[in-house]
Amino acid sequence: MREFEKYKIKKTIGTGGMASIYLAEDRGGKEVAIKEILPQISKDEEFIKRFVREIKIMQSLQHPNILPIYDACLGPEKYYIVMPYLSGGTLKELSAKVQKIPMDFSIYILQQIIKALEYAHHKGIIHRDLKPSNIMFSGDGNLYLTDFGVARASTLTQLTQTGEILGTPGYMSPEQVLGIPIDYKSDYFSFGIICYEILTGINPFITDNPITTMKKIVEFYPPGPMDLNPSIPTFIENIILKLLKKDPKERPENGFEVIEEFLSYWKEKEAGNLKEDFIKFLKNPEEEIKKYQEKEAFEHKEKAKEMLSKNENKTLVYWHIYQAYQLNPQDLEAFQIFENLKASLGEIKVQKDPVIERLEEKWRQNPENVNVLIKLGKIYKSKKDYLNLLKIYNRLERLNIKDPYLKGQVQSLIIPQEQKIEQLKEIKKGSFNPLKAIPAWLYLIIGIILGIFFINKVITKGQSKVAEETASISQEMDKIFSTFDKNISELGFNIKPLLKLEKEGKLKEAYNGYIALIEEKPNHPDVYVLHGKAGEIGLKLGYYNSSVEHLEVAYTRAPLLEKKNYIYPLGEAYFKNGDNSKAEDILKEGIELEDEKISPKCLLKRAEIYIKQGKLNSAKEDLENLIKNYPEAPEVEKAKNLKSSYGLE
Template sequence: MADRDPAVLGGYEVRNVIARGGMAVVYRAFDPAAGREIAVKRILPEAAEDPEFLDRFKHEVRIHSQLSHPNVLSLFGFGVAAEGSFIAMELADGGSLRDLLDRAGPLPPEAVLFLGREVLRGLAAAHTQGVVHRDMKPQNVLLTRDGGVKVADFGISKTAQMTRLTQTGSVVGTPSYMSPEQALARPLGPASDLFSTGVMLYECLAGRNPFETDNPATTLRQILDLVPPSLFAVDPTIPAEVELLLDRLLAKDAARRPPSAEAAARETDALLATLSDGPPAEAFRKLLADPGLAVEVRAEKLSQRHLERARALLASGQASDEVLLWEAFLAHRHGPGNGEASALLSDLARRAGYRVGALPPSPKIAELEARLARDPDSPGLLLQLAKLSRLERDFVRTMRFFLRLRALPIEDPYVRTQVASLVARPDRDGHPVPEPPPGPAPAPGAAPSPLPVARQGAPLAAPSAAPVAPRPAPAPAPRPAPARGPRTVLMPEKSPTRKLPASTGRGRLLVLALLAAAAVLAGLLTFLR
């Protein structure tokens, strides 16, 4: 007999279906005792016939009910009725992150950082209680219309989303969001959730999962071996600092990921504070209400901001070619239909001799980029690539490697100077003068920040370290004093033999030859007389 949706389930009044899957159905319901709308998830009869599934379901529900955090979906209870087992939980009226991505496509970096911070805070609360989610993905991040972000389905949806591969019992989770250790069926800790969160945030920025294929086994192999494509290559407007954070979350070695979800949330919050123009929660609410409009308004605002800055820098005559071009490039990138930005970019590129389109790498750059894929944070390789790209007048590649270098915590003053010189204007003597960093000057005596992060629309800045001189040449070794015996006689030193230039020696030989010829001629005249 076909399964029918009940009108009442466990005392809750069922109003409509929110979502339906192969293992469960979720309803919008009303709790008359509490006087509020809730969500009720009912396990379908075919899933309820599996005793092992029901035992695991009840165990995970008990764990989830112990978690209480603003970024974890609240569970109000569970039970068994004639219509089947069910759980009552908080209603997330904004849908899931998967729904948002399907509507909006790639999200702005500030929105992704806000999402990431909220998800990581929820995971931190779970990890503190010894709970590892094991199935972080966009479907399990629920949203509320007022901008709330909730982590849901701790250990439940991993069974609901089982694939043929998952049913073997060796691997549990959704393949395209698994961590490497999860793909290898190894014991999992909190770091596994960090990797899965990194995959999810990468998808939010790039618009696609970096590992997903049509074949689960191939997907798992990609997770183990593939380094995701650079986010700069996907969208050059994504700040390098955001890409660095995701690179750490997506490290194949769990020991190279952030030490905890709480630490990753703090790092994300610091980036969010630097990149956002206003309250991030308010911007996220606007994005949820109308994704298309929010993205369009943001793009127009940033395009105009970068265009105005490019005009001001051009009028001042104080900016380098690279800084000017970058502002014009961002104005064009954010507003492809902005004719003034496009014209300015073309004019500046022509005058600076740069090419700004997507260019294939030269053989040498391709070789260095292959090495960089194995060591993406090598200052030496990044500096070589930036200099070579600049030499080849490949503007986009030059900026890609420069911005990555600027975001790295480089300690060596010499390397920092070399990085600054990549986009600096020369002074009268040809020495690089870094562009001034954005924001107010540091207080007297305060140490400059080694990692300036340019917010959206802020001027490009070279590393903000104090000016440093190039590495000094080694001082000459002191001349050893002469050994003194019992009867030392000090003799005056001989003057060094003075070498004459080769041209002087040749001149003397010519004079002597002329004198000899004159003597021979005089003798011949005497003989003739």
């Protein structure tokens, strides 16, 4: 048995390739852990430098969730550190026992890790080897971040060579794999993997081959955590996917952003005696997880029963009863409700097809892509795959969509199919009244306009004056409508009230009116006009996603001679929605038209995009072409100002 001054060795806890760990007592009888570098390793000067650096780093960190150092011996004969003895084991050992750690305990663990990381980062220290085996628990339920052996401190000399890979392959960031300089956001990626793993039971990147693992870290976008564990709230899934962004710039700016999301988990939960429950969980995880799952299952079942008693949407009820059944398959009542709802809805679990796989891959790369989620939702609904549909619906609800059109699309995903069938039956019988689809506010506006008109006519009998005012309004509407070649009178629907609302600055009312007409006459040959107007007004209101969708429809469906009218608005919508590549492509079409009204707008907009991208030579070329080829265009003045402002003379 090894001997140490001031410490009595009780037993060897374990020996690895670099060090041995002992359980010992100090002179006061307090249990401690001693980590001693193996004699043959202590001759490696480079390793000893790192070991000494680890001690300096850990001594500089004073945080309740970072393992402290009580004592140290730095040679020349022995190299060891003395730390608290932690009897609760590591996160790796805990995960191996239960696979998925219950949500409450997972959030409890993750909150402590991110607090420790945020503190270390504030001190200028990057851990660089964050993994479950470096996260330990004390017997009283506290968590400690350990092993800063490959950490980098901004105040210390960096001992590693450029391009050298340090860390554990399954928990590395893409930057570490590629051997490029890293910052504190590298730790966030590793933390994201830990979040994913303890909540789903799976490390999405790890394989038997370290090279394949590192390749996956750089290239692979893992499934959404909810796909593997439906009990994960969408906001937790969202923060995990943000932590796992390949580009460090797209990860959270700081740990407080992550902490805030975790804290929001407790807003609708009773934390109760969480720490006491966690201590019990550490001591007997298999038994405690069973109790926890039964409790969660009961809550989901009661929620489902309550919703059924109120005759609420069966699709949403299905989500709760599914989770109740998954958490406690032995509950016969939950099983019976689940089977009845499944039969009622006609649930069919379908195999993924290439279209779904492409859309899901696209979503994984950008989890806030509303249009992709809606497309996926529609596919799942058509295939009666309600579980995947509900995951999509929950993700969309989390995005807090403001655009009324897109909100309507989201809500339509969970409208029970029987409602639509009944509506179709009414249409076939001839009893369906399409006027019911017109919003109440539109009836109110029409009633007010007709009332004013009638009173004015009866009281004043000024028919000629009314005629003059009506003619004036018509001229103003025609002016607003001048961007289109098709005359108002030729359309298959009346949009003059909506144009009047637009002229009066009541953009939301006008927008909602166009949406109502689109839904009323989706297959009308002139519906592209409605989409065009909805897209243009959506741009003004900041509804960029829906603007793209509407203007794409308008551009696609418009007759050949009218397509040009939608080029500039569509380019603007792409630009506002962050798709510069598509914006440049469509604006190029407008420029090549050599149209005196459209081309100057497109040249100016493309120049603005180039300036934002730092492509100043390309911007200068577009601005000069505008000024030279379209000297009378109103955009010339702004083009000159841009040239002057950015030194493009």
